[in-house]
Amino acid sequence: MIEVRDLQVRYAGRLVAGVPELDVGAGECVAIVGESGSGKSTTLLSLLGLTENADISGHVRVCGVDVLTASPRRLREIRGARAALVMQSPQSALSPATRLGVLMRRALRLHGVGSGKDGRLDEIMAESVAAVMLDRAILRRYPHEISGGQAQRFAIALAIALGAEVILADEPTSALDVTVQAEVVGVLRRLREERDLALLLVSHDLALVSTIADRVLVMKDGEVVESGPAARVLTEPSHPYTRELLEALP
């Protein structure tokens, strides 16, 4: 679903993220780990063509679309509908003066999901909310009335309702407390199995990564220093930086 070759993202000539190879297939979960500023979030954004004022070279295919050469219109079609982004700060990612149900309905209409009969739209909404174990009543709430964990699960529900095949998650749990993190991770893992979602996760939380990822890329200063199966990278790291990261675990 995601295919990256020789991706280089530069801001004002400086290399911010360089990824020689990254593949995520359906039902797979790949995690990019590294400290702040290592280029992991930039990599994620570049997959949807959301990096502004950046020079990008290489090949990026997401859901069969060549992101770097696609027209803005074509990009808008895959954003959300086929590849959805789950952001770090769950509540601030929801427009504050709009009920969640309205937000979801608009997103679905925008991408022509369940168009025509309203009944079908309501059905899709109810189903997706149930899939992340939220109560339907949440659709009548405003963003400031729900918790961080609920907001994050709502974001995932939105991705499912839109029929996304790929979920890109940027530190999806770092703004949440530990018990809520487990909920969100549980939901992600279950959906990945049930719906064959491709999951690309950016995180600095190695504990989280070890529970969900199949493969891991370790980034430092914009470059991939190590990559491989999660089991190997997290137990027998070959790069000193990865060892450092692992040792930093409590």
Place this chain on the structure above:
Amino acid sequence: MTSPQETTAEVPLRRLLPRVPDRFAALGAVLIVLIVLAAIMAPWLAPYPDEPRPLEGSLPPGAAHWFGTDQLGRDVLTRILYGARTSLSIAVSVLAVSALAGVTLGVVAGYAGGWVRDAIMRVTDVFLAFPALLLSLALAVVLPPSVTTVILAIAVTWWPWYTRLAASVAASIATRPYVDAARCLGVPAPLIVWRHVLPNSLTPVLVQMSLDAGGVILTAAALSYLGLGAQEPTAEWGLMVQQGQTLFTTNWWIGTFPGLAILVTAFAFNMLGEGLRNALDPRARKVT
């Protein structure tokens, strides 16, 4: 849950309505409601709605005419009530035109950034470079004196402030995660501006409008006072003050009561605006 950056811009108005802690703001709101009601109900409230009155000369305030009658024998209270209609509709029109033009341009400038922003803001600067009252005066001199002229002349100097305000608010809204999220969902830019940037930029604009209403009424009164606005026989407070001025030493009531009406209305709008602003931005609140 409320982070420090989340100030004026993002608090939905709905959340504020239950808490108007400020007694002055409440007083302002009550006064405004009364003034608006008085303006709407003028034909029923006014003691002598049927002009013209028989010429009986200017009478001092008394039981028959609470605020006296003017040099043409017309009831001053009646004229003040009708004048409220003129002044309020000028204020509403000016603010509506200014906010509509100003906010549209400002939100576009703030969200788009780059050369679009530069172009819009430079035009705004040109308008702001003229002293506002002089520009209004110049326009009012060129155009035939009327209420419409007053509205136009004031709106031309008023909108750039709204452009500035909306542009700065919209620029900060544009960097909010929910705007990024909308882009991530593939929402086209015009729809992002319409659905997310605009509604979330409106609160400070509404506050500014209530703060400005008093100023607009004063400016309109000033233009009419100078004979550039409303003309006889339209009842307009500024015009009434001007007519009463020459007779002040002998018939003080002709100019004084419309002057008080201007004062009270401007005061009420300012109180409400201050109160709204304080409720929205805790940092602007005075320590008591």
